[in-house]
Amino acid sequence: MLDLDRLFHALADPARRAMLERLTRGPTPVSELARPLPMSLPAAMQHLGVLETAGLVRSEKVGRVRICAIEPQALDEVERWINARRVEWTRRLDRLGEYLKTLEGEGDGAGC
């Protein structure tokens, strides 16, 4: 399984995104991440595992609590992929625009 697969898959679940959003407010223990979610603690832990294997979250056990924190550069690869696509798309659209403009520029409508 590729990195991007894991990343996008991890982000595709609202519970996991909610966890990430909570984590932007700072490091958080597992139980507090799980509390607002409408599911059991083991289920939440499973989501956490997905986030962790995707590299989006790092966690560390301190005493009996596990503190989770966000991995800030994890989204870089995702953003790179998206931007690469967007660049190509807009370039294509620009070329199309240019092309249409050239057609306009010519005195007579070519074909059409």
Place this chain on the structure above:
Amino acid sequence: MLDLDRLFHALADPARRAMLERLTRGPTPVSELARPLPMSLPAAMQHLGVLETAGLVRSEKVGRVRICAIEPQALDEVERWINARRVEWTRRLDRLGEYLKTLEGEGDGAGC
């Protein structure tokens, strides 16, 4: 199911991403989208369906050929979400940096 769920889910599969990448080179018939993929045509069509319900691709039937094209603004919502997260993260990191600098600035190390 939320929009973001559908979007991220659609992007979480390498076959679907490959289709999108092919589509950045311009509108493409189904069979050409499917050709490079290591799967049957119906399977590819299923992936296409996922892309379409996610709003990433639009398609139109011309004669017996179905032409698929990319929906350029579909990634906007994805990018918005990612940027929102990133902004908060870096703001947090900046605040942390500021805080550490203030500690440094004070003559004596406060505690620690």
Place this chain on the structure above:
DNA sequence: GCATTGGTTAAGCACACACCTAACTATCGC
């Protein structure tokens, strides 16, 4: 030490996903 709190593991279940093959429909070229 003993109950409580925080987390983890195990086992199992329902459903969705990603594929396949086979059969079918609709258009194109002649």
Place this chain on the structure above:
DNA sequence: GCGATAGTTAGGTGTGTGCTTAACCAATGC
């Protein structure tokens, strides 16, 4: 019309995902 081409639908299968409950550690607080 008729065969070939492009796509679609139907039905079935193995695997993965998302969740549950129950049982099980391991630190803490007293």
